[in-house]
Amino acid sequence: MLKRLLPIAILSALALAAPQARADDDDLDRLRDAVSRGEVMPLSALQDEVRRAFPGEIIRVELDEDDGRFIYEFKVLQTNGRLIEIEMDAKDGRVLDVDKDDDDD
Amino acid sequence: MNGDIQTERPGRRPLSIRARFLIISLVAVPSALALAALFMVSVFSANLERRLNAELTGHINNIAASLRFAPDGSPERPAGFFDKRFGDAYGGLYWQIGDDTSPARLRSPSLWDFTLAPPADQPSDGRVLHYDTAGPDGTTLTAQQRQIMVPTPAGLKTLRITVAADRKPLQDADYRFAFDILPYLAGLALFLIGASLIQVVFGLKPLAALTSGLDRIRERRGGRLDGVLPKEFEPVENSVNRLLDAQAQAIAKARARAGDLAHGLKTPLTILSNDALTLRQKGEAEMADEIDRLVAMMRAHVEAELARSRIVANAELRQSDADMDKIVGQIVRTLKRTPEGEALIWQVETGEPADVPLDPHDLRELIGNIVENAVKWASSEVTITWKNRRLTVTDNGPGVDPEKIRSMTERGVRLDEQVPGTGLGLSIVKEICTVYGLTLSIENRQQAGLQVAIAF
Numbered sequence: 001m002l003k004r005l006l007p008i009a010i011l012s013a014l015a016l017a018a019p020q021a022r023a024d025d026d027d028l029d030r031l032r033d034a035v036s037r038g039e040v041m042p043l044s045a046l047q048d049e050v051r052r053a054f055p056g057e058i059i060r061v062e063l064d065e066d067d068g069r070f071i072y073e074f075k076v077l078q079t080n081g082r083l084i085e086i087e088m089d090a091k092d093g094r095v096l097d098v099d100k101d102d103d104d105d
Numbered sequence: 106m107n108g109d110i111q112t113e114r115p116g117r118r119p120l121s122i123r124a125r126f127l128i129i130s131l132v133a134v135p136s137a138l139a140l141a142a143l144f145m146v147s148v149f150s151a152n153l154e155r156r157l158n159a160e161l162t163g164h165i166n167n168i169a170a171s172l173r174f175a176p177d178g179s180p181e182r183p184a185g186f187f188d189k190r191f192g193d194a195y196g197g198l199y200w201q202i203g204d205d206t207s208p209a210r211l212r213s214p215s216l217w218d219f220t221l222a223p224p225a226d227q228p229s230d231g232r233v234l235h236y237d238t239a240g241p242d243g244t245t246l247t248a249q250q251r252q253i254m255v256p257t258p259a260g261l262k263t264l265r266i267t268v269a270a271d272r273k274p275l276q277d278a279d280y281r282f283a284f285d286i287l288p289y290l291a292g293l294a295l296f297l298i299g300a301s302l303i304q305v306v307f308g309l310k311p312l313a314a315l316t317s318g319l320d321r322i323r324e325r326r327g328g329r330l331d332g333v334l335p336k337e338f339e340p341v342e343n344s345v346n347r348l349l350d351a352q353a354q355a356i357a358k359a360r361a362r363a364g365d366l367a368h369g370l371k372t373p374l375t376i377l378s379n380d381a382l383t384l385r386q387k388g389e390a391e392m393a394d395e396i397d398r399l400v401a402m403m404r405a406h407v408e409a410e411l412a413r414s415r416i417v418a419n420a421e422l423r424q425s426d427a428d429m430d431k432i433v434g435q436i437v438r439t440l441k442r443t444p445e446g447e448a449l450i451w452q453v454e455t456g457e458p459a460d461v462p463l464d465p466h467d468l469r470e471l472i473g474n475i476v477e478n479a480v481k482w483a484s485s486e487v488t489i490t491w492k493n494r495r496l497t498v499t500d501n502g503p504g505v506d507p508e509k510i511r512s513m514t515e516r517g518v519r520l521d522e523q524v525p526g527t528g529l530g531l532s533i534v535k536e537i538c539t540v541y542g543l544t545l546s547i548e549n550r551q552q553a554g555l556q557v558a559i560a561f
Contacts, residue, residue, distance in 0.1 A: 082253070082254045083253050083255045085256065
């Protein structure tokens, strides 16, 4: 019985630990195509970039598409409790903005 | 042959080995399983707890990521929680956001009319604080609180996010788990106790071999305990064998000395007998008669002792088996030639030729003594029958006083209590029966006479 429960608990914990992503389904389809064509970097690579530059826990990943340009917004909760928002160009992993104050989108 | 050594039963036997094992397993098995159950429940409980904590941390992160702020920097109610329990009154899952102005600036609808108390020690370094706290409706909550610093339109702002969950589902799960494993543990306990009983019964089986081995020795069918027992009994086996060897040696020595003594007395008795003759010639008839009578008595003892010393020490030491038919025939032929035997009618039925497991010398001694006695007392007839492995010798003499019969078959009657001519032959018969484990019965016949039977 214990053995049956354990994997469930682990899976749930993993599910909870994964950052929530916010994006439209259409955006995601186009993103996938762009990634497969090699025009933009995959999320895994960008996340590594974020983790390297801003140590902490990625608690949210959002995606904006602007004229075919994909912009990621990462929310990172650092170990000292500081919440930072990072905008990153999906094409080359360039950090566009950190700690954007307004949240109008 | 059983029961001739009646040892006095001790007042209280030590607890039986089976009972000892049963008690040990009755105590050890349930306590071991109870410990195992405690351990399993605690592992189960710890895993649920870990899972709940991971869930709460996930909720804190989700709330932090969903924070929105008004232009003046005040936090807005976060949206997008999918767990229904955050929305139901006293739903069991709660969040609360505090800032500089209030420790409960925003609360989940589930808190309804309740506010989560702040922890006694509030960390300011961003660590996640785990604590238990009181919840609505008398519940106990597991809570996590984390201080975060968020950029807002009015600059960096410090907030405390608290998320808490009711502990009751955890406890319920623990109880259910314990209840679920109970029948399995009970079954396991029964199985283990049963197994330990089987173990004891099986393990103690060789003791029966020890008992039968000792019985064999007591019945003189065996001389030693040899390899019938498991290794653990080797010391016992060796001790018993040493004891038996020492005993056998002592018996052999005593026999040899008795034999030597009897032999040594033969010549003096002959001389004494001659002296009696001399006395008689000198006219001392009375004294000569007295001496003759004493010499005869002593000679009988000597002969009996010599005969006894020739009987084998135990059945396994016999030279070979004896042929019943042949030996009975020899004895009858010999006794028919004696003056007493000539006058009698002999009825001999030994139709079944059979080997009996006795040394031929001992069988001859045994039957010879019985038949001689029958010849001595018979008035006209002696019957010898060998049938169904039972030898019966009857005479038609006067029989024996019933009181005396009892003492004749009684064990342990001392030789020196017996008068020559009436008992010494019988003592040899009894000795041989004891050595070979034969059953001797003596009874008066319904008609006149005595019947002696030996079952082989």
